[in-house]
Amino acid sequence: MLHFSLFIMLLATNANSGGARWCDSFDSIRKTTATIHSIEAGFEQKKILKILARPMVSSGRFVFEPPDSLRWEYLSPLESLLLMDRGKIARYSRRGGKYVADAAEQLEAMRIVMDEIKLWLTGDYDRSQSFGATLKNPGLNQIELVPKNAALRSFIQRIVITLDEKPGVVKSVEIIESPNASTFIEFVGVRLNSTLPMDAFTQTQ
Amino acid sequence: MKRILGDIFPIGCLLLVVNCLACAQLPRLRPMERASFGATIHQCLAFYQNNPFRVIHRIEATLPMQQQSSMLGITIADPGQRWIRSVLLSVEGVTLFDATDWNGKLEIHRAIGPLEKEGFAKGLLDDVAMLLLAPQGLLTDVGRAGNGQVTCRFQSPSGEWLDVSPTSASSISIRRYDRLQRLQREVRAQAWQDPGVFGKTLLSAPGALGYTLRLDLVQIESIEAGEELFQD
Numbered sequence: 001m002l003h004f005s006l007f008i009m010l011l012a013t014n015a016n017s018g019g020a021r022w023c024d025s026f027d028s029i030r031k032t033t034a035t036i037h038s039i040e041a042g043f044e045q046k047k048i049l050k051i052l053a054r055p056m057v058s059s060g061r062f063v064f065e066p067p068d069s070l071r072w073e074y075l076s077p078l079e080s081l082l083l084m085d086r087g088k089i090a091r092y093s094r095r096g097g098k099y100v101a102d103a104a105e106q107l108e109a110m111r112i113v114m115d116e117i118k119l120w121l122t123g124d125y126d127r128s129q130s131f132g133a134t135l136k137n138p139g140l141n142q143i144e145l146v147p148k149n150a151a152l153r154s155f156i157q158r159i160v161i162t163l164d165e166k167p168g169v170v171k172s173v174e175i176i177e178s179p180n181a182s183t184f185i186e187f188v189g190v191r192l193n194s195t196l197p198m199d200a201f202t203q204t205q
Numbered sequence: 206m207k208r209i210l211g212d213i214f215p216i217g218c219l220l221l222v223v224n225c226l227a228c229a230q231l232p233r234l235r236p237m238e239r240a241s242f243g244a245t246i247h248q249c250l251a252f253y254q255n256n257p258f259r260v261i262h263r264i265e266a267t268l269p270m271q272q273q274s275s276m277l278g279i280t281i282a283d284p285g286q287r288w289i290r291s292v293l294l295s296v297e298g299v300t301l302f303d304a305t306d307w308n309g310k311l312e313i314h315r316a317i318g319p320l321e322k323e324g325f326a327k328g329l330l331d332d333v334a335m336l337l338l339a340p341q342g343l344l345t346d347v348g349r350a351g352n353g354q355v356t357c358r359f360q361s362p363s364g365e366w367l368d369v370s371p372t373s374a375s376s377i378s379i380r381r382y383d384r385l386q387r388l389q390r391e392v393r394a395q396a397w398q399d400p401g402v403f404g405k406t407l408l409s410a411p412g413a414l415g416y417t418l419r420l421d422l423v424q425i426e427s428i429e430a431g432e433e434l435f436q437d
Contacts, residue, residue: 080275
């Protein structure tokens with residue numbers, strides 16, 4: 001629920017600064033993210049668990065339009081769609097060849113996550129009330145997020161976001177649940193500031 | 206008074222009907238020719254694995270009030286030890302539930318939200334054991350149910366009843382009854398390419414608060430199961 005959402009907001013904008021790298025400070029990250037008006041990318045997600053012989057791989061694509069429209073779609077092995085359209089959330093799973101809405105109470109947890117995401121979308125990792133953020137520099141291009149309260153820490157130990165050299169682009173996100181369980185998401189084919197289709201954030205199937 | 210009774214009566218009838226859907230009793234089995242016993246028992250048990258294995262399922266749950274939910278389920282099992290470890294993942298890869306059943310002794314490694322509720326872990330792992338492990342306990346009868354299906358009946362050490370009925374060479378139905386012989390679970394399953402594993406499974410828990418699980422097998426493989434795989 002948390003995972004997919006964390007990454008999209010990290011996708012920022014074209015750099016307009018020479019000199020210092022865009023990811024050298026939270027201020028520069030904020031400035032770099034400020035001019036993005038759309039993000040599209042594919043992703044590959046690997047779930048690592050002790051009881052699996054090899055990671056379980058999922059793939060999909062997502063679209064994001066600040067401040068609060070998102071499409072996060074899994075294409076395999078399960079087809080599933082999470083939509084946020086100007087703040088309104090819906091989630092669908094593919095059954096019998098068409099998308100069917102999922103149980104409503106699951107969306108409440110998503111709403112909490114989305115509120116957090118909106119902060120991150122502007123590069124405000126260090127202003128989150130739920131996560132403490134640390135820039136792992138120089139050279140690592142990483143932000144480490146650690147839950148501030150014990151309840152959240154009981155199911156997510158930390159999140160490591162690796163930023164690309166290309167300004168505004170996130171390379172990968174790793175969500176560590178425990179020493180024996182983690183999820184690694186890698187983004188591919190990132191496109192910034194393209195024109196989005198009209199139905200990017202609606203379910204039409 | 207008459208008016209109050211008039212209001213209550215239809216609601217009462219509805220509740221009675223709904224509750225009675227869960228009241229199906231253990232049916233009598235008609236005797237069958239003894240010469241067929243061996244072949245029938247072999248048929249009943251052909252759908253179960255003997256060696257340690259790992260399975261991955263796509264799971265669609267239809268919960269009370271017609272709410273739908275989709276998940277991935279990963280289970281490792283050691284049939285010889287009757288150890289099971291089951292993990293439920295959300296579509297996004299969040300670990301929602303992770304627990305081990307050490308032949309009746311439960312250890313919960315992780316449970317989130319509604320899956321933390323008391324009794325959920327035991328209920329889930331009992332269902333998984335019913336689907337993946339050969340029946341435990343005494344084979345008490347072999348016969349034909351009212352619909353003519355050959356049935357192997359087992360009674361577990363805890364007094365529950367399990368009817369296993371091969372409906373064809375590649376399909377089976379399983380019904381579990383509690384100690385009072387009330388129907389608790391009903392399973393219809395279709396074999397995978399080879400016998401020994403269910404490819405498509407429908408599990409129903411009857412009653413007003415019942416639910417349905419549809420499981421589609423994604424992968425099954427043999428494993429070298431050591432005790433550490435079942436521990437956190």
